[in-house]
Amino acid sequence: MPLCKSLARLAGATIVALLLAAAAEGQAPAGPITPPPGATIQLAPPLSTIKLRSVLVNTPVTVRDASGEMVHTLEAKNFRITDNGVEQAITHFNLGGDPMSLVVVVETSSRIDPLMPQIRKTGILLTQAVAGPTGEIAVVGFNDSVDRLLEFTTNTDAVERTMSRLREGTSGAKLYDAMALGVEMLSARPEVSATELGHRRVMLVMAEAHDEGSDAKLGEVLRQAQLANVTIYSVGLSSTRAQLQKKSENNGPKRATPEGTFGMPPPPGTVQTPSTDGSQPQGVDLLALAVWAVQHVKDKITSHELELAATATGGAHFATWKDRSIEKALDEIGGELHAQYTLSYTPSGTVADGYHEIRVVVDRKDLTVRARPGYYVAPPES
Numbered sequence: 001m002p003l004c005k006s007l008a009r010l011a012g013a014t015i016v017a018l019l020l021a022a023a024a025e026g027q028a029p030a031g032p033i034t035p036p037p038g039a040t041i042q043l044a045p046p047l048s049t050i051k052l053r054s055v056l057v058n059t060p061v062t063v064r065d066a067s068g069e070m071v072h073t074l075e076a077k078n079f080r081i082t083d084n085g086v087e088q089a090i091t092h093f094n095l096g097g098d099p100m101s102l103v104v105v106v107e108t109s110s111r112i113d114p115l116m117p118q119i120r121k122t123g124i125l126l127t128q129a130v131a132g133p134t135g136e137i138a139v140v141g142f143n144d145s146v147d148r149l150l151e152f153t154t155n156t157d158a159v160e161r162t163m164s165r166l167r168e169g170t171s172g173a174k175l176y177d178a179m180a181l182g183v184e185m186l187s188a189r190p191e192v193s194a195t196e197l198g199h200r201r202v203m204l205v206m207a208e209a210h211d212e213g214s215d216a217k218l219g220e221v222l223r224q225a226q227l228a229n230v231t232i233y234s235v236g237l238s239s240t241r242a243q244l245q246k247k248s249e250n251n252g253p254k255r256a257t258p259e260g261t262f263g264m265p266p267p268p269g270t271v272q273t274p275s276t277d278g279s280q281p282q283g284v285d286l287l288a289l290a291v292w293a294v295q296h297v298k299d300k301i302t303s304h305e306l307e308l309a310a311t312a313t314g315g316a317h318f319a320t321w322k323d324r325s326i327e328k329a330l331d332e333i334g335g336e337l338h339a340q341y342t343l344s345y346t347p348s349g350t351v352a353d354g355y356h357e358i359r360v361v362v363d364r365k366d367l368t369v370r371a372r373p374g375y376y377v378a379p380p381e382s
Contacts, residue, residue, distance in 0.1 A: 004285055009111040012091035020264055026077045044355065055351050055377065057083070058092075058192055058200070058229040060314045061360050062370040063340040070339045072096075083347045092192055100135035100337070101189040101199040102126070102151065103182040106325030107142040107207035108169045112237050116147055116185045118326050119206060123160030125327060136189075139163070144172030144213065148181070152189065175207055176214035179221045179232075179309070187228040192344055200342060202315075204333065205234040206326070208249060209306045222312045224377035226294065232270075233315040234306035235329045286311040294376040295355055314372030341372075353379045 024272040061079070076093040104126060106119060123158035131137050134180060137159045139150040150162040182203045190198040203225070211218070225232060284304060293301055310317040316336065318329035343360065360371040 043309055055064050055227070055375070056191070056229070056344065056346055057088075057358070058344045059232050059358060059360065059372045060200070060337075061343055062316075062336060063341065063362060063367045064370075066368075068365055070336070072339055073340065074362060076343075076366070078362050079341070079343060080361050080363070081343055081345060082357075083217060083345070084352075084356050085359075086348060088345040090343050090345055092342065094262060094342045096338040096340060097350075098192050098198075098200050098342055100131050101186055101201050102131045102135055102137045103185055103203045104137060104139045104163075104189050105178045105182050105203060105205045105207065106139065106163075106166065107143070107173060107175070107237060108141045108166055109173050110168050110171045111173070112208065113168050115237055116166060117327070120164045120166055122206075122326065122330060123163035124156075125330040125334070126163065126204075127156040129331050129378070130337065131203070132334075132338060136199070138185055140178050140185075141166065142174050142178035142207075143169030144174065145169070146174050146178045146181055148185075152185070173208065173210050173212045173241060174214045175205075175211040175305070176221055178207075178218040179203065179205065179214040180214075180224070183221060183225045183228055183230050186230050187224075191229055192342060197351065201230045202335075202337065203230055203232045204330075205232065205309070206237060207234070207306070207308060208237050208263070209304070211305065218305060218309070220292070220294055222309060223294040223376050225309075225313050226372070227377075231314060231315045232309045232313045232373070233333050234310050234317045235326060235333075236306050236317065236319045237326075265301070290373060291355060312373065316370075351377055353377050 041089055059081070063074060072095060074095075076090050079090065079093075081088050108116075119166065127136060135278075136152045136154050136346075137150070138148070138152045139159070139162050140147045141147045150158060151168075153159065182205075184202065186201040189201060191201055192198045217340055284345060286304060286307055289304065290308055293308060294312065307317040309315075316333070318332060320326050320329045324332075347356070355376050356373055357374045360369055362369055
């Protein structure tokens with residue numbers, strides 16, 4: 001009897017196990033299920049994309065004493081830098097030694113034809129005085145069109161040849177489109193960071209302070225330049241002054257004053273001459289205008305364009321008139337570039353949307369400091 005009961009219990013357990021296995025197999029068949037024809041297939045929701053923003057800030061810093069001479073004796077410990085009021089740790093510090101990526105944006109319109117002989121001679125200054133022996137140069141020309149005349153190169157002969165062969169174009173002036181291309185080209189170059197020896201990104205604009213026909217807006221160009229750590233220097237050209245001097249040379253003895261340029265167009269309804277250029281209205285707050293421009297990128301800027309670009313990015317504008325020729329302006333720009341400090345930092349904490357004010361101070365009250373005023377971080381696209 002006990003044996004019979006044991007066999008019965010075993011048989012019952014076996015039957016229960018087989019029934020459970022069959023049920024499980026029916027609930028979870030092996031392999032994919034092929035939907036019947038015409039059935040709607042429901043896809044899994046897409047994974048959300050998380051965007052992390054990291055901003056590397058490089059800022060050129062020019063320090064001068066009371067007499068206007070550049071100061072070369074400071075160390076990193078002498079500087080204090082804040083981002084929206086929060087002090088930052090300087091991760092890279094250098095005095096004029098970082099190699100340079102330089103884009104030369106040069107106007108080739110027919111309006112500045114009298115100045116072309118001078119511009120064609122600037123190749124050697126660009127390679128020797130501005131970019132220096134470790135720099136690389138690219139050239140962009142513009143009139144009614146924007147042309148990449150030379151890709152980045154360290155070949156000084158190629159740069160000098162490109163400049164010497166500049167051709168007069170049409171009367172248009174797509175200045176902002178040319179500057180936008182310059183920012184795009186520089187953004188692709190390796191830049192200085194805490195761990196890598198990259199290049200300083202510099203744009204040098206030789207043009208009239210006038211745009212006609214560009215798709216780009218100056219504010220947007222400057223916003224992108226700030227985020228890409230591009231410093232803009234400008235040399236203002238004036239076709240009016242050149243034409244006046246050319247007539248003077250044809251009608252009388254040559255003047256001692258070299259052909260030169262103006263930094264900005266004349267007031268509406270007036271003719272730009274040496275006397276009217278000197279009477280340009282003063283008191284324009286370029287720093288405040290630069291901040292406004294990058295915050296209102298869709299609005300049009302109608303004056304002080306080149307000065308504004310330089311102010312917004314920590315560079316400088318050189319109006320070549322009276323006793324300053326184009327060549328002298330380039331020499332001054334080169335001198336400043338190779339005697340200024342480069343400070344880098346990665347903002348601590350979360351990089352908030354909106355404008356970030358950069359302030360750089362030194363621990364000596366007798367010195368004057370010039371640096372880029374800030375940068376704008378646009379909200380992420382939805």
